[in-house]
Amino acid sequence: MLGGMIAVTMHKLVxxxxxxxxxxxxxxIVGAVIEIVFIRWLHKPSVLRMVIITIGISILIREIALHIWGESVRALPYFTGSSVSSINLGGVYISSQVLWVVGIGALAVAALTAFFGLTMLGRQMRACAANRDAARLCGIDAKNMVTLSFVLSAAIGAIGGCVVCPITYVQYDSGTQLAIKGFTVAILGGLGNSTAAVGAGMILGILESFSIWVLPTAYKEAISIAILLAILFVKPSGIFGSAEAARLKEF
Amino acid sequence: MERKHFAIAGFAGLIVAIQLATRLTGTEYFLTQLTMTAYYSLVIVGLCMLIGYAGQISLGHAGFFAIGGYVSAFLTTFDLKSHHGAFISLMERSGALVSRQDIYGGTLLTVHPWIACAAAILLTVAVAYLVGGPVLKLKGHYLAMATLGIGIIVYRIVLGTEFLGASDGISEVPGFPLPGGLVITGDSSSRISNYYLAWGVVILGMVLLLNLIRSRVGRALAAVHGAEDAAGAMGIPTARYKLHTFVLSAVFASLAGVLLTHFNGGIGPSEAGVMKSVRYVAIVAIGGMANLWGALSMSLVLNYLSLRGYFGTYDDAVFGVILILIMMFAPDGLLRRHLLSDLKRLVSRTPAGEEAP
Structure with missing residues (x-):
């Protein structure tokens, strides 16, 4: 939401x-500031405490955004073409922005996979996730890793907001829905697995879109949450995640 | 008299004092917001029982509040006159339906408020049992997200359902008749009686909860909160106690929803919103988690200020900030029993007990 809003505002100037x-x-920067101000100095915070703090922060950001931008709905222009133009792909007409979304999504996943698999920093971050104490014993600064992960996810969220907002539009309160959906997808895919998360995201999107065949459109949002609940009840490790990996994580 | 009785008597005295103060200063219109505050307080003491004593968080209590309010509002406003059937005529003959005039002078045949209230509570109990079982198996942030999800589902359903008024909600809800000629309604002529009725309900709820805490169940819950595995090993049916507390607090929220809907004469989808749930949790947190009196007094102050519009357009932000600050600096809640010794420790700078990861 923040990414989309800022981009819309800045687009008037540059x-x-x-x-x-x-x-x-x-x-x-906002992500880093939030982590440094609210999370970093807490002594061994429980995950629940962090979740509640971040829910509070998201309310705060929403309210600030409301006071800055008001209630109006905004959008970026299409990156290429316009909202009526489309590209013919083997007989199927697709809006060019959809291709941008898919392309940038794929790029983000590739970049993340490379980051976690190939770079030293990415490996350090994974070590922190697996076992924080052991990682610190190996000389990894766990606190910096947490800040970095906040920055990284804020960046990806902002990119996502910018790419999607020509299609979905953006408003001061569009973040909450996305946060819930993002959490659903992350659980569905098994936490800490970006490739599986993409698969899970597609499953969720397709299920949600097809649900309007049987249920009124107004219930669409409820579907994704019902799926989240069902996954949590049945298989909290996610459909692609292994049970052992989930057990290793201390929640 | 025990200490508990003193506290209840003191609180009842405070309620009377507030009423007398508004009478003396000629500000009796404050009583309307104070009555609404009472019903919100009912949600909060119920939630306090769940969060503070059973140690389970719920970010979906506005959902239960809305279930109560909406079921009652729908049943008492839906005109059955044009519907015929064996069931309806049976209900009519048994006195479960009432006929009344709507604002345009036409007659309406609707379900009696008491029956509607019973239906609302029954539905809440059913829903709470149904989702409570699997939800309470979850821990930490999974539990928070799952309860948040339940709240959002209720919100989406009331927002998207045509016969529940969609985004307009339901209005023209009649008053709730009580024995002795009393009616729960927002009518300004019965403002004082409604004020006392509402706080009377809250005090009854408090007596029930205070007795529960001091009973076998309360001690078992304290054990569950302290160390769930150890409590289980001692033979306490932890899952059952947690579930029953969840259902009880849902019923508190639902009853508050029913009564406030009759008081306000309507209900809208914002009552089911996530912000309401977050607000309830924030008030329980500032009240000191496992401190019913703290939660009640904070609810009285904050809900009243919010309803009077003192926070202006920053209403939601205020509760967001409260939640952040409490969770950062006092994760066990602000107004708790050992506040004084905590302050002493803070001053003398000895490290506090480490929080479990």
């Missing part, structure tokens, strides 16, 4: 790519 870049950087 060209689109620059506006998006600015939005992503600013959102990353």
């Amino acid at each position: 060209p689109l790519p620059l506006a998006i870049l600015f939005a992503v950087v600013l959102t990353m």
